[in-house]
Amino acid sequence: MGLRPWLAALLPLIGAQTPAPTTGHECPPPTTLDCAAGLRPSRFVAPSPTGGLRPDCPGAARFLRPDPLTGAVVEVCASHPNGTQVEPRALPVRDCGEARIGGLAAYLEHVYYASGSGVRRITGNQDIEIAGAVGEIVIRGANFGEDLEYLEIRAKHCKSLIRISSEELRCRTGDPGWVGPRASPLDRNCIVAKTTKGGVGGSTEPWASRYREAELGDHAPPAIFDVEVSLSMALRTRAVAVDGDGSVFASSLGSEDVFGGIIKTTETDVQVFLRDAPRILGLLFVADEKCGLLYYADASRRLIGRRSACKAGRAGDAHETIVMKNVDEPRGLSLDPSSPNHLYAASSNDIIRIDLESGKTDIVIRGQAHDAPDGVLVLPLPDNAQLRGDRSLRLLWLDANRVSVRAATTAGTRARTLKTPPEALRFPRALSLNTDGRLLVGEWLGRIWSLSQSMRDGELLRPDASTAAAAGVRAAVENEELRRSRLQPALYTLLKV
Structure with missing residues (x-):
């Protein structure tokens, strides 16, 4: 008892x-996060009431750039090479929470993308967030x-x-x-x-x-x-990659209250994969006989590194292999599927090729001062490639200062601009190959395209009507710069994040 x-x-x-x-x-409902996953809006960006250009810019040139905190397009009037006399402003005014597409990856029927404040998945007509913190x-x-x-x-x-x-x-x-x-x-x-x-x-x-x-x-x-x-911690996502089992790796640009490094999510479990890496601008997963390898472009340490996809840890630990040092603003990684020892990457204004066996590096595309390449992709060798040499335009890349996909041979020859249907691209930054063989192109301001490799047709997977105003502003700026180019070189700047 x-x-x-x-x-x-x-x-x-x-x-x-x-x-x-x-x-x-x-229970009290969760409060809404601040815009851009808790980031404060930039105090240097003032909204434009009309969304139009300034009547007159002092100095020699006018240019646009994406603002990393608000996602807006920023108009800057340049007064001299070292700065501006007129404060930048946002064009157009944007609502909180709109996407800033920085990376794309495909797995089966899914398309994953970095939205700027999280990782999202498009499957058919569904567009859902799988990780936002x-x-x-x-x-x-x-x-x-x-x-x-x-x-x-x-x-x-x-x-x-x-x-x-x-x-x-x-x-x-x-x-x-x-x-x-x-x-x-x-x-x-x-x-x-x-x-x-x-x-x-x-x-x-x-x-x-x-x-x-x-x-x-x-x-x-x-x-x-x-x-x-x-x-x-919140996320400020920039690049994504998917392994052979559907696990998604995503980089987050770190700040005081935002995680900086790489996360790994299976849609049911979010883990920290790499710490102390606040500015990784490119990711690439390569399958092998074990767990696979994850390559990453670390702009804060100016290097391209790799590690086993099973070895979570910290940047610079014993599990890291440095592929290339002293790389200026590395981003946009791609391995040549027909020559697996050749890794291509965007670096500052150029596109470089790294021989993973010998360590030799070459500049295959030497850009100009206003170029900002990103989203590098190398397509497989065509079945009908001539024995005397590959002259196909297999090397593709994007440029936020251009309105179309760029293409060249893997040796960097025959470089040209491909006409991208059905309309011009608006600040393109992310490029990937879908599982159905079509190209995926993500724009900084939120749209995602599915394009045929022949560029004969295009389908909008993710619309964003607010980019229409930015496109009009961009066209006006390009016309103005074209007129001024006859007098003196135009000043171009792009904030590379």
Whole structure:
């Protein structure tokens, strides 16, 4: 008999003092993150009320560039080579949360892209976010048995639930509503756990949980004492790559409250893959007989590196192999599928080729001062390639200062601009090959195109009507610069992020 009569008398009192687990709609809803995943708008960018050009620019030239914080197109009046006398302004005014496409990758019927504030997936008519932050929720309590069924946070099930012990659970998530900066506080009343034996349980006190365990034994419900959110950081995504199993690698440009490095997500689990790398502008996954290799263009350290796709860690650790040092603004990586030892990359104004066996590097496309190549892609060798040499235009790249896809041979000869249907591109930055053999082109301002390799047709996978105003501004600037080019060289600048 022992304690059972006492417990029988105390249980009604315990039930009255212990709040029942609350459901999601009773918890405070997550607050909306600031624009650009918590980044503050640039104080140097003022909106243009009309979206038009300035009536007159002092100095010799006018140029545009993408603004990295707001996603807007910025008009700058240049007064002299070292600066401006007129403050830049945004053209056009943009709403919060619009995409800034920086990277593309395809897997099966899915198209993944870096939206600037997260990683999103297009499948058919669906366009959903699969990671918008990186964080881990730690739940401490009691009776988290082996028969744990689920963990519910704000009425949503944790997709990546890790049972550390019967006293600790962990949920890794990329949902900014749970763990992102400026989200509403997450308290234990918003979390419910369920086991097969103990049923449903939630927030309570340790003493109440002990009474329940003494009374019910193995069938005592799970109890939650404490909740902690760790690694809570927003994302500012720039480049993406997909491995052979569909896991997505994405780089995030870091700042004070934004994660800087590479994450890995399987859509149910978001992990930190590489830390201390705040400015990775290009990613490339290459399959091998093991886990595969991940190449990355690290602009902050001016190098191109690689590591096993199974070796998470920190930039510069023992698992990193440096492919090339002293690279100015590396980005846009691509391996030649017909010559796997040749790695192509954009660097500042040029496109370079690296021989992975010998380490020899060549500049295959030497750009001009206003060139800003990105999104490098090398197509497979055509079946009808002539034995005397490959003269096909297999080397493709984009340039944010140009309105079409650029092409050349892998040796850099016969460089030309391809006419891109059905209309001109607007600040293109991301280039990839879809699984159906079509080209994927992402624009900085949000549109994603599916183009045939012959450039005979194009389909818009992701529209963005706000880029129309930017296109009109861009056309006006190009006409103006064309007129001035007869008098003196035009000044071009692109912020490479």
